[in-house]
Amino acid sequence: xxxxxxxxxxxxxxxxxxxxxxxxxxxxxxxxxxxxxxxxxxxxxxxxxxxxxxxxxxxxxxxxxxxxxxxxxxxxxxxxxxxxxxxxxxxxxxxxxxxxxxxxxxxxxxxxxxxxxxxxxxxxxxxxxxxxxxxxxxxxxxxxxxxxxxxxxxxxxxxxxxxxxxxxxxxxxxxxxxxxxxxxxxxxxxxxxxxxxxxxxxxxxxxxxxxxxxxxxxxxxxxxxxxxxxxxxxxxxxxxxxxxxxxxxxxxxxxxxxxxxxxxxxxxxxxxxxxxxxxxxxxxxxxxxxxxxxxxxxxxxxxxxxxxxxxxxxxxxxxxxxxxxxxxxxxxxxxxxxxxxxxxxxxxxxxxxxxxxxxxxxxxxxxxxxx
Numbered sequence: 122x123x124x125x126x127x128x129x130x131x132x133x134x135x136x137x138x139x140x141x142x143x144x145x146x147x148x149x150x151x152x153x154x155x156x157x158x159x160x161x162x163x164x165x166x167x168x169x170x171x172x173x174x175x176x177x178x179x180x181x182x183x184x185x186x187x188x189x190x191x192x193x194x195x196x197x198x199x200x201x202x203x204x205x206x207x208x209x210x211x212x213x214x215x216x217x218x219x220x221x222x223x224x225x226x227x228x229x230x231x232x233x234x235x236x237x238x239x240x241x242x243x244x245x246x247x248x249x250x251x252x253x254x255x256x257x258x259x260x261x262x263x264x265x266x267x268x269x270x271x272x273x274x275x276x277x278x279x280x281x282x283x284x285x286x287x288x289x290x291x292x293x294x295x296x297x298x299x300x301x302x303x304x305x306x307x308x309x310x311x312x313x314x315x316x317x318x319x320x321x322x323x324x325x326x327x328x329x330x331x332x333x334x335x336x337x338x339x340x341x342x343x344x345x346x347x348x349x350x351x352x353x354x355x356x357x358x359x360x361x362x363x364x365x366x367x368x369x370x371x372x373x374x375x376x377x378x379x380x381x382x383x384x385x386x387x388x389x390x391x392x393x394x395x396x397x398x399x400x401x402x403x404x405x406x407x408x409x410x411x412x413x414x415x416x417x418x419x420x421x422x423x424x425x426x427x428x429x430x431x432x433x434x435x436x437x438x439x440x441x442x443x444x445x446x447x448x449x450x451x452x453x454x455x456x457x458x459x460x461x462x463x464x465x466x467x468x469x470x471x472x473x474x475x476x477x478x479x480x481x482x483x484x485x486x487x488x489x490x491x492x
Contacts, residue, residue, distance in 0.1 A: 142210060146319055146334065149207045150375055153321060155332055158375040163391065165292065167384055173292055177267045178391050179370035180399055183411045187341040187365035187481060192492045194318065197337075200401035203323045210319040211491075213483035217249060217312050217469055219442040220421040221305045223432070228300050229257050229418045232442035249446050249469070254281045256301055259419065268297065278443055307440035309421035310345040312472025316486040319372065322397070328390040331382060332375040335394060339490050340366045341480050342417065343472045344424045349438050350468035353428065359471050360478045361424050366417065369398045445469050 143160075150158065165173040184190060197204055214235050221230040234249035255269040270284040282301035285293055293301075317338035346353035346361035353359065371391045376382055403410070415423060444450060445465050453463040473480050481489075 138212070142212065142319070145209055146207050146321075149205075149210075150321060150332070153205055153323065153332070155321075155375050157378055158330075158332065159378050160334075160373060160375055162373045163371055164384065164387060166388060174266050175268055175289065175292055176265060177370055178395055179368055180395055181366050181368035182402055182406060183364055183366050183413045184406060184409050185364060185411065187339055187486055188489065189406070189409055190339050190365060190367055191489050193339065193367060193490050195491070196405060197320070197398070197401070200405070201322070201397060204398075205321045205323070207319040207321060211487055212317045213487060214315045214317070215313070215473065215483065216315070217310060217445060217472065218418060218421070219310055219445070220308045220418045221442060222300075222303075222422075223308055224422050224426055226300070227259070228297065229259060229416065230300065230303070230305065231255050231257075231418045232305070234442075234446065249466075252443065252446065254284070256285070256297055257416070257418075259416075266294075266297065268293070278441070305442060306435060307348055307438075307442055308435060309348045309425040310350055310445075310469070310472065311342050311417060311421050312345075312469070312480065313340050313342040313417075314473070314480045314483060314486060315340045316483060316490055321375070322394050324393070324397070327393050329386070330377050330380070331387065331390040333390055333394040334372045334374060335369055335398065336372045337367070337369045339486060340368065340417070341486060342366070343475075343478055343480060344421055345472060346424075346428060347430060348425060348435055349440055349463075350465075350471060355428055358475070358478065359468070360475055361428060362420070363478050363480075364411065367402065369395070371395065 147160065150156075150160075163176075163178065166176045167173055194206055198206060216233055216235045219232045221232060222228065231254075233253045233255065235251045235253075252272045252274075253269055254272050255267065257267040258265045268285060268289055270281060270288055272281050272284065280302060282298070285301045286298065315338050317336060320335045320337060322333045322335055342364065343360045344362040346356045346359055350359055353361065371394060374387065374390065413420065444453075448464065448466045450463045450465055453465070455461045455463060
């Protein structure tokens with residue numbers, strides 16, 4: 122199924138990529154009768170006490186393999202009235218994620234580096250770029266707070282907490298601000314390949330003239346068996362877990378120009394959309410859904426913990442997320458041959474390309490979910 126995918130047109134230009142996606146979404150919205158509507162981002166959630174929370178409303182299901190999600194785009198359209206997949210919104214990413222806080226931390230801290238291949242480059246390697254730094258409160262609850270900033274390349278090895286303060290200002294709670302400033306130590310890694318697309322959900326009987334924009338993604342992922350991505354005798358591989366996740370997240374909404382809806386009306390529409398997608402997916406995949414309530418970052422932490430990697434070993438390694446942007450380490454050496462430096466990028470590639478745990482190509486995963 123060969124279609125135009127903006128990701129493959131704008132290989133390394135995020136601004137051009139997301140600008141084109143926005144134009145595609147707006148053009149499609151006009152075909153649904155929303156030509157006199159404005160786009161709005163998901164607003165802050167205001168608690169009864171007046172606290173403004175940065176929430177990204179999302180849910181997901183975890184299944185054994187991305188192949189279990191064959192044809193899921195068409196199934197969603199068939200089972201959810203008013204669910205309209207945005208034509209040509211297909212996008213895909215490959216990225217490694219680092220979990221940078223232990224199981225006992227109040228929040229999750231992560232680094233994520235999306236990456237693309239250069240034109241004509243060997244697809245058997247990955248080259249991380251665009252490092253992002255994120256903090257979220259634990260679990261998948263409704264009130265989860267999530268913050269993310271992109272780290273300038275020239276500042277990769279500096280404390281990114283000032284970027285948080287600059288972006289979120291008074292919306293950054295003191296406990297999150299304090300957590301952001303803690304020194305980063307890598308606790309584990311995940312390699313992910315993602316196919317994604319957008320949909321617009323309309324249900325006038327419940328949501329009136331609000332139309333909700335939903336981002337959906339299918340992630341095929343591997344979790345490293347050890348935080349330094351080395352071979353683990355216990356699992357017989359450098360990869361401990363490989364599964365797939367289908368995630369749906371509210372990205373924003375359309376409303377008629379000049380109409381200002383109340384906070385409660387907007388969040389009623391958002392929560393209804395999250396629930397209406399959840400119901401058919403739970404029914405369709407109930408036989409294979411894995412009972413996992415952790416986020417993917419938490420899954421890294423629990424996987425490493427189950428392999429009995431002691432905290433002392435983690436602190437001794439003292440891995441930093443930006444090391445995986447480097448082809449080789451200046452000071453890390455192979456245990457069996459100290460004269461040879463460790464190729465961190467090569468180890469990272471094993472999460473994507475190890476023959477016995479290979480992740481699909483972006484084309485393969487896109488085509489499979491659209492069948």
